[in-house]
Amino acid sequence: MRRARTPRTPFRLPRITTALAAVPLALTAAVVPAAAAPAPAAEHATTERADRGHHGRDTLRDAAPKGFFIGTAVAGGGHHAEQPYADPFAYDVEYRDRMAREFNSLSAENQMKWEYIHPTRDFYNFYPADAIVRYAQENRQVVRGHTLLWHSQNPAWLEEGDFSDEELREILHEHITTVVGRYAGRIQQWDVANEIFDENGEYREENIWIRELGPGIVADAFRWAHEADPRAKLFFNDYGVESINAKSDAYYALIQDLKADGVPVHGFAPQSHLSTRYGFPGDLQANLQRFADLGLETAITELDVRMDLPEGGEPTAAQQAQQADYYRRALQACLGVDTCNSFTIWGFTDRYSWVPVFFPAEGSATVMTEDYERKPAYHALQDTLRSVRGKR
Ligand code: XIL
Numbered sequence: 001m002r003r004a005r006t007p008r009t010p011f012r013l014p015r016i017t018t019a020l021a022a023v024p025l026a027l028t029a030a031v032v033p034a035a036a037a038p039a040p041a042a043e044h045a046t047t048e049r050a051d052r053g054h055h056g057r058d059t060l061r062d063a064a065p066k067g068f069f070i071g072t073a074v075a076g077g078g079h080h081a082e083q084p085y086a087d088p089f090a091y092d093v094e095y096r097d098r099m100a101r102e103f104n105s106l107s108a109e110n111q112m113k114w115e116y117i118h119p120t121r122d123f124y125n126f127y128p129a130d131a132i133v134r135y136a137q138e139n140r141q142v143v144r145g146h147t148l149l150w151h152s153q154n155p156a157w158l159e160e161g162d163f164s165d166e167e168l169r170e171i172l173h174e175h176i177t178t179v180v181g182r183y184a185g186r187i188q189q190w191d192v193a194n195e196i197f198d199e200n201g202e203y204r205e206e207n208i209w210i211r212e213l214g215p216g217i218v219a220d221a222f223r224w225a226h227e228a229d230p231r232a233k234l235f236f237n238d239y240g241v242e243s244i245n246a247k248s249d250a251y252y253a254l255i256q257d258l259k260a261d262g263v264p265v266h267g268f269a270p271q272s273h274l275s276t277r278y279g280f281p282g283d284l285q286a287n288l289q290r291f292a293d294l295g296l297e298t299a300i301t302e303l304d305v306r307m308d309l310p311e312g313g314e315p316t317a318a319q320q321a322q323q324a325d326y327y328r329r330a331l332q333a334c335l336g337v338d339t340c341n342s343f344t345i346w347g348f349t350d351r352y353s354w355v356p357v358f359f360p361a362e363g364s365a366t367v368m369t370e371d372y373e374r375k376p377a378y379h380a381l382q383d384t385l386r387s388v389r390g391k392r
Contacts, residue, residue: 060381069344145187299340
């Protein structure tokens with residue numbers, strides 16, 4: 001059996017790239033040569049390969065059935081930049097270590113979003129994204145790319161620029177070609193279009209691309225991404241589409257139209273940011289199944305389960321049990337659908353979760369405490385994976 005290839009880069013990187021990653025981005029970004037992109041491998045890592053070297057470990061990736069990808073978001077950028085800690089991916093050795101041992105899929109939490117990877121019109125900062133892709137290669141993990149066409153976390157030069165339609169179209173084309181092309185062969189799934197519909201299933205007005213260029217730009221984005229990396233699976237990604245509802249119906253209709261037109265759309269993913277304030281979306285599996293029946297891959301891409309914390313901030317045993325139940329049911333829903341092979345949680349430790357920053361009064365949304373203690377939710381995932389190992 002072949003081993004995953006070591007990336008060919010102009011300079012040799014230590015296995016833990018902490019020292020390098022710690023150099024201020026403005027500086028490194030300018031000096032990272034284009035050739036520093038991780039080299040494409042002959043094929044994507046498989047779970048079998050991903051497991052090798054991890055035998056005997058009591059982790060989620062060890063528990064996963066063959067061909068199933070259990071992932072996490074890689075902390076960095078976004079809300080992290082305003083927190084009183086250094087970049088987790090660069091500095092928290094325990095974090096990096098656990099991420100390698102627990103998961104065989106990684107998603108860039110912010111590092112591939114426009115405002116990070118394309119901060120000025122003529123400049124791409126590939127440094128943080130390159131570091132993730134390289135780390136994934138070293139640890140035999142696949143990568144989900146996130147995201148190419150979105151209304152949020154766009155740089156000011158783009159949102160406030162005074163571009164003609166033609167220029168705007170070319171800006172998107174160039175961005176997709178450059179970013180997707182750079183990681184071609186190294187990204188298993190791309191969230192090409194993120195959150196394009198509102199809860200009524202109408203195109204979002206805030207989306208600069210759709211507002212300025214019309215909804216046809218969505219098809220172009222998929223076509224351009226496919227040209228740049230014909231092997232990457234191209235996804236729609238959104239929140240609030242766990243259930244069968246107006247929003248997921250809009251995707252269901254749009255995807256059928258796009259497929260009829262020969263547009264390379266391969267997948268549909270409910271992000272699954274859940275809260276115990278609301279009931280579990282009991283029709284999640286049925287919803288995934290109807291997209292699978294269209295010939296699509298499906299995935300859970302950003303699962304977390306937030307809750308209202310009692311005074312003192314510690315969830316009660318009952319709350320922990322309820323959260324574990326949500327995690328278990330989300331995983332079971334995915335495992336119950338043939339084409340759902342990728343299941344990603346949006347961070348694995350409360351230490352770096354976006355939840356307390358974005359949802360005041362809610363928290364404890366991930367599967368490990370701030371000190372990396374495994375919660376009942378962690379064990380729910382592990383037990384569920386084990387129960388299907390060998391059977392799927
Ligand atoms: C969030 C990140 O977790 C934060 O760090 C950032 O400040 C804002 O974005 N849907 C998505 C993700 O598609 O990109 C969002 O991630 C969470 C909601």
